[in-house]
Amino acid sequence: MGKTIECHFWDPALDLESKLDFTYEDIGNNIELKKPVFTVDSLNKIIDNLKKSRKEYLLKIDIPTVLNVIEKVTDMWMDPDYKGRRIAREVLPTVTGFSLQMIESWGFDHFMSILRKDNLPLFGKLQPEEYKEFSELGDGLVKAYGEVNISHSNFDPSVIGHICAGNILGIAAFEMILDKLIDAASWIKVPSEEPVFGALYAKSIEEVDPKLAYSIAILPFEGRNTEVKELLFSRSDIVRATGGEQARVSLTELADKHNIPIAGHWHKFSFITLARDYLDEERASQIAELVSLDVTAWDQQGCFSPQEIFVELGGEVDPLKFSELLADEMETTSIALPKGVNSGKMQVLDGYHQYLKKEMMGDPVKIFPSATHQWLVIYDGTTENIEPSPLFRVIRVKPIEDIMHIPKLVRPIGQFLQTVGVAIPNNRLISFADAIGEVGATNIRAISSMTLQKPWEPWDGRFPLNELFELDNIRWVSISTKDIDKEITKALEQKRSIVNQQLPIDDVSPSEDSTRKFQ
């Protein structure tokens, strides 16, 4: 018999284990996922207990106590030998389809390291009138767009529900942490595509502070299970949800029905903008190095993953040459962070054939393919118009006369814009950010960090803590750094450390090498 992984978590004193039925799903590699079959009665008991735990413990402890628990839990997860991380390492590649290297390096080493008490967004509510221009926050800048129009206010939510999308690892941990900072009990619906990490993380909180952990319930249920959702919505003060268009429609309807607010984060579109100033002979390949990381991270599955790259004309290295440099770097980065089992090979091949025809017909197109279909870089000079990528590390490079033309080009999809990865010098960045923020983009980040949200940054235009209390119609736009040059230098060191750590040092194949670090 293989390994059985429990995908649920709640206070064991409820003794539901003996009362509920469980399903066991064989997902291959001798791993089976154990999930409860919820009943209305069991869910009511879970929510009652969450409220009790909040009242009897969470409301009585002070914030430093909560912060210390978070710090200890992060310490545990940063240790490669921590048992939770060992289980995750063994199971998550099979569950998620991401490679082990992606989960370990980009997931644990980088994402988890953000969850430090000194990083957490405890600055309270910002006054929009003081941020009418980009102004300092954390180590970056933010600006408020729009006028205050409060549609929901509740500064004391007792139960917060979370419905997490499956494309990004670790959202559940972030949700648990934020709720504890505001004394709210949490239920978290973990995604069907990745139902494991939430319970593992909750159990690590239990190891440090069981009473705190019992204000959390991890509930793996199918999104189509209306009965469960109805009950949970009816007993929550607010629900935060991430998901696609289908989720947006159904969950918004459900929230309306139960007259509760929903903080929704839906389908988004992200892209990269490279200014000519960075495209000199020396720096262009460094920029390509960093861009390759954004395209590679999470196999381009995140809402913050770039789908296109605009390269400004007029640099020493033109967009076509940059595409070639990027292809070289994609190869190197893909060895360090290989694709998982969900390789999207069909999408890569589709992209290849579509653009091969154009190239053969003499269009200003050039394709730079990977020999093993790991990635595909396409130089496309046929149109400046923005187009969605097939994803799975397929990226189009488009020449643009001037980066200030981009806001007009992307305006038609303004409401879907999210992250813009940039290499734009400080003296041009604010005017670009002003314009692209006006159109709808919300997060401007230095290239290579598009998928690494800083805890102080707003998320889709709202601060993740504040939106749990108040929905006020203000759209916050952030720039992840006050000094793009410094950020790029730092990012380059970080990127090279990832690549150097993982690259084979002899003739060992990438797949064999992938086990070396973790044995």
Place this chain on the structure above:
Amino acid sequence: MILFPSDEWIKLFKEELNKSKKYEEVAGDWEGDFLFVISPDEELKQEVIFYVDLWHGKCRDAYLVKNRKTAAFTFKGPYSNWKKVINKELDPIRGLIRGMFTLEGDSKVILEQTKAAQELVNTASQIPVKFEV
């Protein structure tokens, strides 16, 4: 019963704070003065600002500000939220995190002083008050 907010109230608050052994103990390493800004809302017509100079477990000075004044920290919120704090219905640190108050100054320093903040509130809540409304 003393009117809150008033100069009389803040002066009595200073006296009570300086009598508190508990506050002296938990705020022993605190250095920093505050402006407590009470913003007008439906129940308060005009902004009220208290200056409070806290230093190693003692209150060196406290008064109602009539002219411009600066301090290391400015803790600001609407009158209705201050009433909740005075009535011990709201922990000011939690109020800060939730956006019910704003802070100018290093929030990390304040967040490390939750016990001192609680004692400030405990002391304030012991003063019999009548509110504006």
